[in-house]
Amino acid sequence: METIPSTPAFALTGVAKHFGDVRAVEGLSLTAAAGGAIALLGPNGAGKSTTVSLLLGLARPTSGTVRVLGGTPEEAVARGRVGAMLQQGELMPELTVGELVGFVRGLYPRPLPLSEILDLADLGSLAKRRAKGLSGGQAQRVRFALAVAGAPDLLVLDEPTAAMDVESRRRFWDGMRAYAAGGRTVLFATHYLEEADQHADRVLVIARGRLAADGTPAEIKATAGGRLVTFRLGDQPAAGLDALPGVTSVEIRDGVARLRTDDAARTTAALYRGTTLEVHDLEVSGGHLEDAFLALTREP
């Protein structure tokens, strides 16, 4: 029996966004199935915030189309199906946390119960405080509360943990995971690799306005060449290294050989047993998202 594919949470097709001569986003195409946490990972200036603005209808693409929950971004926002936490956004200083959350909640057709919102954002004790006296991390949690208040199908968070301390961050991610667990889609933009690695089901890596990789954190690590085997080669010939099992690329610099491999164990075994080379200072590194990230986003 054929299953009917559900409407994607969002889909970008050949999207470009130029600001004058600056090409913030260029030829970006991606589709996100509904449900789960998606990280939009990239270095500063990669086009993350522009992509977020396009998804929220705050910016229109120079070319290409953006669809959110089956309609235009403006339609999705107007119907209350999208909630967002933007990078910058002061709260009205004269209002209390409870008033702000209550107001935004009232704008949506099917909001979460107030108590659940305050729980998710860990704000229970702050409800009566005016926004003016909040710390940076507290204000950030209020903004998270405003984003989830309407129980949106798509929750978009742009660099959500900026200004949060370690404890706030931990609680914030707990709240985010709890929200995504209800079958909703959460997209968060970040330049912190460990956030993408630990909290996303899927990672979209963007660099220079283009999609550089798309997959689970494990897949991203694998596609970017897995691990790195390095050793001192000295004057010995490098011929045959690229034929070793698992090796995807070979680089020799200053007498040091760097082998990218998707199977470090077989590569090192073959290096000792299958060659006559004298192997000094052998190191195996990588397998971290960070290496993959650097490999994927470095300048060509």
Add this chain to the structure above:
Amino acid sequence: MLASYVRLEILRMVRNRRYLILGIGFPLVIYLLNANVFGKGTTDGGVALSAYVMVSMAAYGAISGTLVNTAGPWAQERASGWLPQLQVTPLRGWMIIVGKLVGALTLVLPSMLLVCLAGALTQGVSLSAGQWAALVGALWAGAVPFVALGLVVGSLLRPDAVQPVTMITMLGLVIVGGLWFPVSAMGETMRSIAEVTPAYSYADMGWSVIAGHGVPLPDALTVAGWAAALGVLAVLAYRRATVRA
């Protein structure tokens, strides 16, 4: 949605000390000072000066109140990110503009009523109930173009530029409009200029009511014309400020 946005706007302004002092207290103090300076005479038309000055100062309070309370906060909300935050909720752009308008009109009412009350209680201004109602009604409804002007200024300028520009605009309007020095004391040219400005026509509706003539149609049309023109400008400026280029 619109109602809760208006309620939020009013709630935050009522808690704002700046609004309470500049928006409500200041026009009252200025009126009491002026009323005592101008004394007990009558105008050429035989209207008590205390009543004439009361209308001038109520109009002045409404113009400065709507401009100051709209332009500054609006520019601030754009720059601080509160507006983009509203834009990603189901609250639509037109609701934000209408909400600002209704909020500003509500917030200007207390200062207007206080000036009238002070006129009646401390300056012996005596009008019929119908005149009081017509006066407050005309000054209230006639404040729309000044709210729109505040939105235009707040949409086009950065927060630090808003205050001086608002002050200069407001002073220009009330001086040229004859709210501080009656137009009868102006030369012919200045008087013809005054009569097409929104501030003169606005206050003249009030002066005419207290002289027992009702609201003159040309004044009402001038104010309505300004309201329409500035309203369109406010919408265009809002679109520019929230550019979806």
